Amino acid sequence: MPDIQVDTNAPAIDVQELHKYFGDNQVLTGIDFEVDRGQVVCVIGPSGSGKSTLLRCVNRLEEPTSGKIFVEGVEVTDPDVDLDQLRSRIGMVFQQFNLFPHLTVLDNLTIAQTKVKKRGKDEAREIARATLEKVGLAHREDAYPAHLSGGQQQRIAIARALSMSPDLMLFDEPTSALDPELVGDVLDVMKDLAAEGMTMMVVTHEMGFAREVGHKLVFMDGGVIVEEGDPKEVLGNPQQERTQSFLSKVL
Amino acid sequence: MAMSPRRRAEVSRYVQYGVLALLLLLVALGADWGTLQTQFLNGEILPQLFPEIFSIALKNTVLYTACAFVFGLVLGLVLALMRLSSVGPYRWLSTVFVEFFRGVPALIVFIGFYYGLPVAFPGRVLPGGTLGVVTVALGLVGAAYMAETIRAGIQAVPKGQVEAARSLGMSHTRSMVSIVIPQAFRIILPPLTNELILLTKDSSLVYVIGLSLSDSELTDFGRRNLSQYVNLTPLFATALCYLIITVPLSIVVRRMEARADRAR
Numbered sequence: 147m148p149d150i151q152v153d154t155n156a157p158a159i160d161v162q163e164l165h166k167y168f169g170d171n172q173v174l175t176g177i178d179f180e181v182d183r184g185q186v187v188c189v190i191g192p193s194g195s196g197k198s199t200l201l202r203c204v205n206r207l208e209e210p211t212s213g214k215i216f217v218e219g220v221e222v223t224d225p226d227v228d229l230d231q232l233r234s235r236i237g238m239v240f241q242q243f244n245l246f247p248h249l250t251v252l253d254n255l256t257i258a259q260t261k262v263k264k265r266g267k268d269e270a271r272e273i274a275r276a277t278l279e280k281v282g283l284a285h286r287e288d289a290y291p292a293h294l295s296g297g298q299q300q301r302i303a304i305a306r307a308l309s310m311s312p313d314l315m316l317f318d319e320p321t322s323a324l325d326p327e328l329v330g331d332v333l334d335v336m337k338d339l340a341a342e343g344m345t346m347m348v349v350t351h352e353m354g355f356a357r358e359v360g361h362k363l364v365f366m367d368g369g370v371i372v373e374e375g376d377p378k379e380v381l382g383n384p385q386q387e388r389t390q391s392f393l394s395k396v397l
Numbered sequence: 398m399a400m401s402p403r404r405r406a407e408v409s410r411y412v413q414y415g416v417l418a419l420l421l422l423l424v425a426l427g428a429d430w431g432t433l434q435t436q437f438l439n440g441e442i443l444p445q446l447f448p449e450i451f452s453i454a455l456k457n458t459v460l461y462t463a464c465a466f467v468f469g470l471v472l473g474l475v476l477a478l479m480r481l482s483s484v485g486p487y488r489w490l491s492t493v494f495v496e497f498f499r500g501v502p503a504l505i506v507f508i509g510f511y512y513g514l515p516v517a518f519p520g521r522v523l524p525g526g527t528l529g530v531v532t533v534a535l536g537l538v539g540a541a542y543m544a545e546t547i548r549a550g551i552q553a554v555p556k557g558q559v560e561a562a563r564s565l566g567m568s569h570t571r572s573m574v575s576i577v578i579p580q581a582f583r584i585i586l587p588p589l590t591n592e593l594i595l596l597t598k599d600s601s602l603v604y605v606i607g608l609s610l611s612d613s614e615l616t617d618f619g620r621r622n623l624s625q626y627v628n629l630t631p632l633f634a635t636a637l638c639y640l641i642i643t644v645p646l647s648i649v650v651r652r653m654e655a656r657a658d659r660a661r
Contacts (some may be wrong), residue, residue, distance in 0.1 A: 205564055234566025236564070
């Protein structure tokens with residue numbers, strides 16, 4: 147199978163005129179959205195605003211109804227695209243962690259490396275251990291996910307995505323299911339990642355993270371992008387009434 | 398007389414123990430122990446059953462059950478995946494199969510395979526003799542039950558597991574094989590073992606096809622000796638042999654469940 151031709155000049159994520167219906171219910175209405183390489187873009191908005199759906203359309207866990215999405219110049223929405231190969235280059239972190247409970251931490255990190263990336267067992271383990279080191283959980287490689295706290299599970303989930311050496315990372319409310327005291331550890335890992343220059347799209351409620359780490363902030367409501375721009379500008383001086391009203395509730 | 402709730406519970410417990418002790422006493426006094434022993438545990442007949450009760454009967458029961466279970470498990474998994482397929486005809490085929498073999502007595506399936514097939518396909522017989530017939534006939538019935546269990550297990554694996562697997566670039570097949578099916582089997586371990594226990598007992602139905610002594614399994618063996626000795630001891634002994642198989646199975650499952658709980 148030929149490798150997907152990546153265009154190094156294209157933006158990391160380019161969403162054009164994206165519409166998404168669930169049955170008769172329209173959740174995304176003509177979204178145009180871009181993430182440049184090395185950028186951290188945070189997406190905020192009330193629940194039901196379509197922000198998670200937008201993120202899940204990027205690796206086609208949700209099937210867009212119409213519109214085009216490109217990742218590094220490769221059209222994700224092309225019906226003939228090798229979706230599995232494309233997805234192996236897009237790391238994804240879920241709200242509910244979704245670690246594989248029947249596998250140890252180390253096996254969680256190596257299974258896709260060996261089965262999808264066809265790396266050798268030793269190489270996969272080496273990479274897995276290095277990423278575990280990075281998230282500060284090298285000592286838990288033999289544990290099963292159930293024996294870890296939520297914060298540890300989410301850091302393992304990040305390590306699992308990272309061990310595939312992705313070009314970009316999608317985060318779907320990564321701290322929303324965590325106890326408040328565990329949020330910090332996960333955010334620290336994400337901050338380190340951003341500092342290394344990883345391209346990240348983050349759906350989140352963590353305004354502090356968005357302000358501190360984000361290069362761009364997008365506010366969504368009712369299936370459209372209401373306002374976007376520099377996080378400090380949008381958070382400090384929102385132009386749209388809906389943004390103001392949302393921020394006044396959460397800040 | 399007013400009693401405190403605690404006192405009342407105490408009295409009630411004494412009454413329950415008392416009733417139980419009384420019943421046991423009545424049974425012990427009323428039973429004809431001498432006749433019971435000559436009829437059920439006859440010291441002269443019991444040794445005659447060895448070693449064949451183990452070397453032939455128990456061995457065959459285990460062999461028939463194991464082969465039928467493995468065949469049924471593989472076929473059941475295929476049927477379950479067909480049932481979940483996006484291709485309509487696969488779903489219908491699987492449904493018809495399951496409904497048919499679940500709804501028909503296993504005895505009829507045995508008779509159909511042993512006497513019916515040679516009539517329908519003259520000159521052809523199932524390979525493997527008695528073992529072949531048991532494997533296929535009992536396996537088909539087992540597969541029908543297990544297909545439903547496996548399907549339920551697959552559907553009980555959270556959707557997020559598939560999403561995580563697919564987001565890592567695994568194909569649909571790869572996610573099923575490496576992520577969903579292993580978890581599904583852990584969920585359905587108890588009902589599957591239940592099925593194994595049921596199959597162990599259903600393997601006795603093979604008597605309808607008529608067995609030579611070397612093909613004889615526990616129930617058939619017990620019946621032979623029952624008529625030979627006109628005494629219930631052989632039947633009682635074979636019944637105990639079934640427990641030798643089924644009780645450890647239950648214990649193993651309980652252990653596995655405990656281990657799975659720890660890992661969850």
